[in-house]
Amino acid sequence: MEIDAAIALTRQILAQRGLDWQVKADHAHRRAGACHHAKKTITLSRVLLPLYPKEAVRNVILHEVAHALAGASAGHGPKWKKIAAQLGASPRASLPASLPTAPAPWIGRCPAGHESPRYRRPTRVLSCGKCSRQFCGDAILSWYFHGEKVPPEQLGRNYLKQMRTLRKTNT
DSSP: OOHHHHHHHHHHHHHHTTOOOEEEEEOOSSOSEEEETTTTEEEEETTTGGGSOHHHHHHHHHHHHHHHHHOTTOTTSHHHHHHHHHHTOOOOSSOOTTSOOOOOSEEEEOTTOOEEEESSOOOSOOBOTTTOSSOOGGGBOEEEETTEEEOGGGSOHHHHHHHHHHHHHTO
């Protein structure tokens, strides 16, 4: 569903429930929607919602409206679950893993070939979490942006400073 249609549907459902809230689109990559009680605003992901089938988008909208109705302190507890079910939403805190995800523009790749997706440019040197639970100089991630390798010099001053420090301690 296109984001404009999702926003219109959300406004319609809010109005039917007597809620005078704002609805906005955001650039979230990991969550489809959010309810901001202090601002009386529901935000929907302009990145994810176009990837989802209509029923999944409707479920996201009803999920967030249930948060608005349940109140800030309800979380995903019994009160929220009851309201979500009454609205016709799945009373679950998270979306099914089968739904598509937004492709991450940044991919960190270790020497063993493991990949770690990121939605933001790395600001510090990271090592592969699959190769070692602790930082490991032998498993430092090389970074790719939209498939193109990015040299450490282009990852910022802090990143480059950390790389130089690591090289000095390993020689």
